[in-house]
Amino acid sequence: MDSAKTLYSILNVIIFLLLIAIGLGFFFFVTILFGLKQDFVDVSVGLINFKTEAMLYVYTILRLGVYAIFIKALWELRKATKLFLKKDFYNNELIKRLFTSGKYMVASGVSMWCINGISDVFLKFRFSVGLSEKTLVYLLLIAIGLFLMLMSSVLNDAKILKEENELTI
Amino acid sequence: MSIKVNLDIMLVKRNMKSKALAEIIGITAANLSILKSGKAKAIRFSTLEAICKALDCQPSDILEYVEE
Numbered sequence: 001m002d003s004a005k006t007l008y009s010i011l012n013v014i015i016f017l018l019l020i021a022i023g024l025g026f027f028f029f030v031t032i033l034f035g036l037k038q039d040f041v042d043v044s045v046g047l048i049n050f051k052t053e054a055m056l057y058v059y060t061i062l063r064l065g066v067y068a069i070f071i072k073a074l075w076e077l078r079k080a081t082k083l084f085l086k087k088d089f090y091n092n093e094l095i096k097r098l099f100t101s102g103k104y105m106v107a108s109g110v111s112m113w114c115i116n117g118i119s120d121v122f123l124k125f126r127f128s129v130g131l132s133e134k135t136l137v138y139l140l141l142i143a144i145g146l147f148l149m150l151m152s153s154v155l156n157d158a159k160i161l162k163e164e165n166e167l168t169i
Numbered sequence: 170m171s172i173k174v175n176l177d178i179m180l181v182k183r184n185m186k187s188k189a190l191a192e193i194i195g196i197t198a199a200n201l202s203i204l205k206s207g208k209a210k211a212i213r214f215s216t217l218e219a220i221c222k223a224l225d226c227q228p229s230d231i232l233e234y235v236e237e
Binding site: 163164167168169 | 196200201203204208209210211212213216
């Protein structure tokens with residue numbers, strides 16, 4: 001159960017950091033939109049890669065949305081890990097949360113991949129062939145999501161077997 | 170379920186209480202109740218053997234196949 005404890009701590013840290021990052025991102029986005037003066041983020045730096053300012057905003061909003069989905073996936077995984085710590089493996093809630101977490105993780109991986117690809121082609125007018133480091137991360141995210149969904153179905157099957165075993169007189 | 174458990178009928182025929190049968194065959198009254206109500210998913214041969222021995226009957230007297 002030490003690994004579950006470690007996972008729980010790591011998830012807490014990741015969620016905390018991501019929430020701060022999203023909060024800061026949203027704050028600076030609003031300051032840029034309303035033309036408030038600040039010295040932290042310079043739109044011109046972001047605009048180096050993008051053709052127009054609007055494209056940068058669209059890209060940022062989409063990325064923030066995907067991060068929100070990713071945080072939801074991590075949050076569900078955190079709740080599932082908490083149930084793992086209670087050693088209550090055949091719990092419907094645990095099975096459901098693992099499945100939801102996996103689903104959201106696959107969704108965030110796929111959408112991040114799509115947004116990156118679309119933004120490269122249509123917003124940045126840049127096209128690259130081959131597997132980049134980012135693509136590998138997205139693939140890994142999708143794989144983790146699918147693994148969580150698999151774990152959920154395995155636990156569901158185990159629950160059915162346990163029930164059957166308990167109802168054998 | 171298409172397998173019907175007629176344990177209560179046999180208990181009435183033998184004039185025996187569920188609690189007494191549970192004690193004889195060595196299972197809890199709660200488990201015997203699950204078996205009687207038809208909620209059980211399976212029955213062990215050893216349990217069936219003990220029930221048949223206690224009630225002096227055949228497995229067919231306790232279990233019955235009913236077409237759904």
